[in-house]
Amino acid sequence: MNARCAFLLAGLLFAGAASAGDAEHVAASRGWIRVMPGALPAGGYVVLENHGDHAVSLRSASSPAYADVMLHRSSTDTGMGxxxxxxxxxxPxxxxxxxxxxxxHLMLMKAAAPVKxxxxxxxxxxxxxGSTLDTEFEAKPANTVDGGDMPEMHHH
Known part of the structure; x- marks a missing residue:
């Protein structure tokens, strides 16, 4: 990690700490992304728990690994995905x-570098x-059904 990058990161972390807000009441867990072949957008999934006394609203997301991240919903009300x-x-x-x-889910588009x-x-x-929460997502294969298989289960 070069100095400029570390400096930027420190600035971001500081900015996050300064604006104590909704994010500090939210815990993120089980973050994972479904890695698709080629340049297809990846799907991002996570469980968010709100420990605060009022409802909060996730508005957007961003990632240094992707050019664009959008909040999407799959709906099958019409029988059509x-x-x-x-x-x-x-x-809530x-x-x-x-x-x-x-x-x-999150749609992560245009990976800056291939995500493996x-x-x-x-x-x-x-x-x-305006408050933010940095979350770590683990990249999983495209055929993963649910990211809930916690890695500690795989002891050989």
Whole structure:
């Protein structure tokens, strides 16, 4: 990591700490992305838990590993699978919201460099009040059904 990058990172972390807001009440867990072949967009999934007393709203996300990250929802109300972009994902007070295959998810587009299975990708989640939460997503194979298979299960 070069000095400029480290400096930028320190600046980002400081900025995040300065704006104590919705993000500090939210815990992210089980973040993973489905790595697709070629230049196809990857899907990002995570479980967000809100420990605060008021509902918060996830508005957007960004990642240094991808040029563009969008919040999407898959809907199959018409029996046709389609995706629509959404402006916000509400997380109820003392509740949780899951970004999962077939529901809300992040679309990570135009990888800066090829993301390989096993890579850790940093994603910054931004909430309605402007506060941010840095989350680590693990890259998993395209055929993963649910990222919930925790790695500690695989002891040989």
């Amino acid at each position: 389609r995706m629509e972009s959404v402006d916000a994902l509400p997380i 007070a003392h509740g949780k919201a899951a970004l999962s295959p077939g529901g809300y 299975v096993g890579d850790k990708v940093r994603v910054t989640l931004r909430f309605a009040d």
